């Protein structure tokens with residue numbers, strides 16, 4: 001359908017990267033329900049409906065108003081029959097029976113519990129569930145279960161790292177990492193990324209980009225920072241992945257495999273050791289460092305940037321140095337800032353705090 005002068009309808013894009021989504025979610029009652037359905041589909045490896053409900057949740061999060069009747073949703077994209085049926089139940093009864101049934105389901109509850117542990121993904125959770133394990137004490141006392149290093153730390157610090165990290169704690173961590181980076185090289189640059197860059201008050205971790213203008217030197221930053229944190233006695237866990245970046249490789253289509261930069265997943269002590277916090281550090285070379293977009297999120301926003309690039313612009317978007325590439329011409333478009341990327345894709349610039357899709 002084409003909008004006419006008479007309808008004055010504000011069209012909402014099906015792509016999160018063409019919507020402005022702040023942290024204020026006026027439709028939480030719906031999106032919380034959708035998130036339960038998404039988790040449940042993911043546990044059952046049902047991808048279609050999982051994506052559909054993720055997209056629907058993201059559309060509702062972008063609205064500056066609360067949906068009070070399905071009549072007002074006709075012009076909204078990504079809301080299918082099933083989605084509307086769930087919304088209808090919530091509008092009528094204040095809750096969704098389908099969601100309540102899932103929440104009461106033992107398999108869902110157990111997989112949700114197990115995947116809440118750092119280092120435990122859906123595959124492992126499913127394996128444990130199939131063995132009849134239902135609680136942490138089952139897992140920790142079962143002689144046939146061998147936890148890897150990440151999972152051991154996950155259980156050890158479970159209470160601390162499942163508590164939300166505050167902005168103030170993120171700032172304190174920033175100071176610690178900043179000092180460590182500057183001790184290595186005075187021109188090191190640290191930037192907050194992830195949810196805190198999007199203006200969130202709380203996070204499940206703190207994400208940073210750290211790099212230096214001296215090309216190649218960024219490769220050695222993370223190991224030295226990690227070593228320094230260890231010497232300070234505040235390193236509780238570290239999982240370091242060196243760079244696998246290869247400029248000759250074509251950009252990847254999949255979101256998950258999108259970057260090859262050096263990165264590490266850490267658990268650090270904060271507040272004089274009273275509090276353990278999850279920290280992610282990524283260290284791209286300087287020439288791509290103005291492109292923190294890939295780690296700023298939200299995941300749905302990043303996904304839709306790539307989807308729009310591929311489907312609407314016939315480009316592949318990647319966080320490699322020259323990051324957009326028209327698919328049918330063998331050529332890269334140079335991008336120096338995040339704004340360049342939006343411009344190459346023909347998009348209005350969306351500020352980080354408007355990317356909470």
Ligand code: 8DG
Nearest residue numbers: 194195202203204205258259294295296297298299
């Ligand atoms: P939260 O921590 O407050 O819960 O929210 P968040 O900051 O948005 O989530 P996040 O899980 O910390 O992820 C932040 C962004 O970083 C997100 O867009 C996805 C991206 N990201 C990872 N891990 C990896 C990775 O290994 N490679 C790449 N390229 N990106 C990643 O979280």
Ligand code: MN
Nearest residue numbers: 194195205207
């Ligand atoms: Mn984060």
Ligand code: MN
Nearest residue numbers: 194205207280
């Ligand atoms: Mn993270």
